[in-house]
Amino acid sequence: MTSHSSSLPLAVTMGDPAGCGPQITARAWQALREDAGAPFYVIAEADLFDCATRDISNPADASSVFPTALPVLPLKADLPPVETGRPNSASAKGILESIETATQHALNGLAGGVVTNPISKAVLYSAGFAHPGHTEYLAAICEEATTKPCKPVMMLVGGGLRVALATIHIPLISVPLHLTPEHLSETARITAEALHRDFGIASPRLAFTGLNPHAGESGTIGTEERDIINPLAARLRAEGIDISDARPGDTVFAEMLDGRFDGIIAMTHDQGLIPVKTLDFWGGVNTTLGLPIVRTSPDHGTAYDAARENAARPDSLISAIRLARKMASNRLAHV
Ligand SMILES: NC(=O)C1=CN([C@@H]2O[C@H](COP(=O)(O)OP(=O)(O)OC[C@H]3O[C@@H](n4cnc5c(N)ncnc54)[C@H](O)[C@@H]3O)[C@@H](O)[C@H]2O)C=CC1
Numbered sequence: 001m002t003s004h005s006s007s008l009p010l011a012v013t014m015g016d017p018a019g020c021g022p023q024i025t026a027r028a029w030q031a032l033r034e035d036a037g038a039p040f041y042v043i044a045e046a047d048l049f050d051c052a053t054r055d056i057s058n059p060a061d062a063s064s065v066f067p068t069a070l071p072v073l074p075l076k077a078d079l080p081p082v083e084t085g086r087p088n089s090a091s092a093k094g095i096l097e098s099i100e101t102a103t104q105h106a107l108n109g110l111a112g113g114v115v116t117n118p119i120s121k122a123v124l125y126s127a128g129f130a131h132p133g134h135t136e137y138l139a140a141i142c143e144e145a146t147t148k149p150c151k152p153v154m155m156l157v158g159g160g161l162r163v164a165l166a167t168i169h170i171p172l173i174s175v176p177l178h179l180t181p182e183h184l185s186e187t188a189r190i191t192a193e194a195l196h197r198d199f200g201i202a203s204p205r206l207a208f209t210g211l212n213p214h215a216g217e218s219g220t221i222g223t224e225e226r227d228i229i230n231p232l233a234a235r236l237r238a239e240g241i242d243i244s245d246a247r248p249g250d251t252v253f254a255e256m257l258d259g260r261f262d263g264i265i266a267m268t269h270d271q272g273l274i275p276v277k278t279l280d281f282w283g284g285v286n287t288t289l290g291l292p293i294v295r296t297s298p299d300h301g302t303a304y305d306a307a308r309e310n311a312a313r314p315d316s317l318i319s320a321i322r323l324a325r326k327m328a329s330n331r332l333a334h335v
């Protein structure tokens with residue numbers, strides 16, 4: 001199985017067909033069709049897109065088609081009629097087929113990486129989807145295909161920040177239970193390795209955020225920093241990973257912008273996503289580290305309201321495509 005190549009086309013998934021995916025994909029193709037980088041194709045139905053399209057049966061045909069039409073690899077599943085802005089759980093089968101096919105293409109060396117369009121988690125959950133989101137679903141597909149364990153780490157990139165998350169879509173009340181030394185050390189190792197291999201940073205400097213205000217204020221406003229994060233950081237440093245003790249969550253992002261760190265490991269979803277989306281909502285990218293394939297995604301969701309008004313902006317998808325190209329090319333150079 002080949003896991004990456006920068007010269008291969010990228011596989012873009014359909015996402016929720018009632019969301020912004022079709023609009024931003026057509027607009028990203030318009031913006032990038034003359035771009036010299038790797039082209040992309042989308043796994044969906046051609047009539048979703050308001051631009052020139054051409055059906056392809058093989059990812060290898062994407063490159064020749066891309067300058068004149070958006071290459072579309074049709075789904076096998078039938079999609080129900082799509083009403084923009086009105087999600088329909090009957091689309092779930094096609095949404096998941098698109099993700100699964102794109103991932104298999106990347107795993108099998110037919111695509112250079114996967115760029116996912118937004119899905120509505122609630123819509124998929126109502127159709128019985130058992131994973132919290134793409135991140136865990138992609139890891140499950142990769143794990144099954146390679147028979148190797150695959151631990152995914154979500155990282156948001158934008159506004160000068162690279163922020164990996166120690167916890168993702170779980171209720172805040174259960175976060176402390178997940179912050180075990182084993183989990184945090186795996187997250188740190190995967191993040192350090194990805195910054196080196198996929199982002200081309202020779203010796204990445206990482207920071208842990210604290211969970212509590214003022215990083216626990218020496219154990220007086222919470223003990224996770226004193227008892228778990230800081231002792232673990234010391235062990236990781238002894239192994240050669242350059243990582244700080246828990247830094248206060250209200251200052252560590254400014255420290256990274258000042259050049260002190262190359263990446264941050266945030267303890268919760270919102271702790272990590274708020275700074276990235278505030279600084280760079282339109283250009284932010286979500287990427288999954290720890291997979292045998294490259295995967296990126298816009299940082300935003302399905303934006304049903306913008307889709308209804310035909311006003312969805314493609315900026316974040318374009319950034320996701322550009323980052324996927326860069327990561328694939330860095331991986332190739334690293335081999
Ligand atoms: N990667 C993924 O698949 C993601 C999926 N989601 C899902 O998206 C759904 C909606 O989530 P929300 O919290 O409402 O976030 P959202 O990002 O879809 O929308 C937040 C606001 O930003 C606007 N917006 C977002 N992207 C836009 C674009 N490209 N152009 C113009 N305006 C845009 C929306 O119109 C809305 O006002 C949820 O079901 C969530 O699960 C959320 C984040 C990522």
Ligand SMILES: NCC(=O)COP(=O)(O)O
Pocket residue numbers: 132133134135136273286297
């Ligand atoms: N908030 C980020 C998000 O919801 C994306 O999740 P995933 O579908 O990429 O796992």
